[in-house]
Amino acid sequence: MIQPHGPTARQLTFRLFNLLAVIVLMYLLKSILVPLFFSILFSICLYPMATRLEKLKIGKAPAAIISVIFGAIVISAILYFFTKQIISIGSSSGQMIVDRTVSGLLGIEEWLNDHFGIERTEMMTKLQSESGSIAGSVAGFFSGFVGSLGGILANAVIIPIFMIFQIYYRDFFIEFFFRAFRSSSSEKVKETLSKIYTVVQSYLLGLVTVIGIVSVLNTVGLLLLGIEYAWFFGIFASVLLLIPYIGIAIGSIIPALFALATMDSAWYALGVVIWFQVVQFLEGNFITPFIVGGKVSVNPLVSIISLLLGGLLFGLSGVVLAIPLIAVLKVLLDADPATEAFGFLIGEPEKYHLKKYSRLIVLKKWAGRNKPPTPPTPDVHK
DSSP, X not given: OOOOOSOOHHHHHHHHHHHHXXXXXXXXXXXXXXXXXXXXXXXXXXXXXXXXXXHTTOOHHHHHHHHHHHHHHHHHHHHHHHHHHHHHHHHHHHHHHHHHHHHHHHHHHHHHHHHHOOOOOHHHHHHHHTXXXXXXXXXXXXXXXXXXXXXXXXXXXXXXXXXXXXXHTHHHHHHHHHHHTTTSOHHHHHHHHHHHHHHHHHHHHHHHHHHHHHHHHHHHHHHHHTOTTHHHHHHHHHHGGGSTTTHHHHHTHHHHHHHHHHSSOHHHHHHHHHHHHHHHHHIIIIIHHHHTTTSSOOOHHHHHHHHXXXXXXXXXXXXXXXXXHHHHHHHHXXXXXXXXXXXXXXXXXXXXXXXXXXXXXXXXXXXXTTOOOOOOOOOTTO
8 A cells, every 4th residue: 555645634633733732831821931032042142242341351240241231231322322212302303293294284284275175174173172182192102112111121120131041051952952953963063052042043143134224324314404403313213124125114203303303494304215215125135145144034924913913922022033043943843854945835935936937937946856755567478
């Protein structure tokens, strides 16, 4: 009897059930998993610093603590800069932004009325009368944001503790993987761990480099337009690159509204939007592919799905974590022949997949593969 090739329907159902169970478990444990995942990413970034300190005859524990303290100081300085700027902008320009936005909308309405006879709607009348309360809501939003930021910092105390143990116990964890995967060769386990480290570190360092370049480009454009707080808005929009595909587009809205409120012409706001779209085009087509390249080989469709799933599971933190986690998942799937096909599905297509006659190429490539063995022809002469 010829045995079927590949997993059976029962095996596929079992794997899908396991996947669903893992997703549900991750959702239930998100309060623990989110800081744990962030601590792993930060630990990978600080690992080179810890190893260099150890080469200077500093013990493992002090090296881990010094590295984590350095990382905490850098992140705290960045958060302080953003918090101070947000408070300054919210207190000085909140009412102005609302007034100018309402004024711009009323101007559009008057133009529509003059040219097309469209009269003022009740919504616009109410919007104009409620502009003061809207300004108060904007100020309240900024205050609430700063307050929630303090809560985030208070809850993030656990992350540095995780990081210290992860850096200090790193060789202990490596031996755990060798023990957990005894059925695989030690070289295979070592290669997989090395790939995970390389993929995550390359992605994070590449992302920081891209954010730096985009920050400069954004800021230069805002300075040329004469927008106040150019450095803040430029860096803020570039940090939103942590949200792929739409981050910098979202980041252009706030400086555009600020330009609309503080400048004497709406053309400045339009210039901000146009400049940020140009920067987004350069980032997506030239800067990120050149710097990050194929270090994180995940196709855009899977990236978008992972962003949606990460946001559903962990909120904004999940959106930030989605790409590095899916990249690590691809490395793990590629390492096992039983799941290699799923790793292939996550990765980027090859050039021949995008050609005009790609289907013929694929069919020719796989023609004759995985066919059941042909039974021998009986000898009728015997």
